[in-house]
Amino acid sequence: MSKKVTETVEELVSPILEDMSLELVEVEYVKEGKSWFLRVFIDKEGGVDIEDCGQVSEKLSEKLDEVDPIPQNYFLEVSSPGAERPLKKDQDYEKAIGKNVYIKTYEPISGEKEFEGILTGFDGNEVTLEITIKTRKKTVSIPFEKVAKARLAVTFS
Structure with a gap:
């Protein structure tokens, strides 16, 4: 379930990030306690700021409402991977x-x-x-x- 969700979210967010010259670092869909979290980590040369995260969150949220790939309630978080960024690709x-x-x-x-x-x-x-x-x-x-x-x-x- 969570692998399918992360793949779908990657497909939805990729064009948004491309338009904004941002890079997708990782998508994570995890349950913590009773709540589900959809986390999208983005970056760019020099780092991302709160405005970048806010714009991506807004645009992705619209796409997620249209496609509705996640049946349960969840919290969407868009952020920088931080100084200790994971190496994936x-x-x-x-x-x-x-x-x-x-x-x-x-x-x-x-x-x-x-x-x-x-x-x-x-x-x-x-x-x-x-x-x-x-x-x-x-x-x-x-x-x-x-x-x-x-x-x-x-x-x-």
Whole structure:
């Protein structure tokens, strides 16, 4: 059910975002407590502001009322993915090269399932990170199909 909803919402929101030169990061349809939430995360170069979110929310809300793909009541939220934006598509990984990222894998690689470091490479099959252990730098290659979650990671220096 929720996969069908998210796919339908992606189809509905894509032309709206294209017209506004915005990028779809992710659509999420989840139940929290007794309430359902439809969350649409958008972005653009330099980040989105409250006006971008408001305009997308208004236009998407009209489309959702027309098509009515969701039978139960829900809350629509349109927002930025934030500083720790998820990496979903190949282009997200390519844009993140040179940045600090956090990656969690489905199974251990060299005994570890969580990695944080500088993304140094991505070729569609493998993600390469430079991690620092104490004072030593080490390169780790992670097969892309083993990546469970990936996101930008904020560092405080």
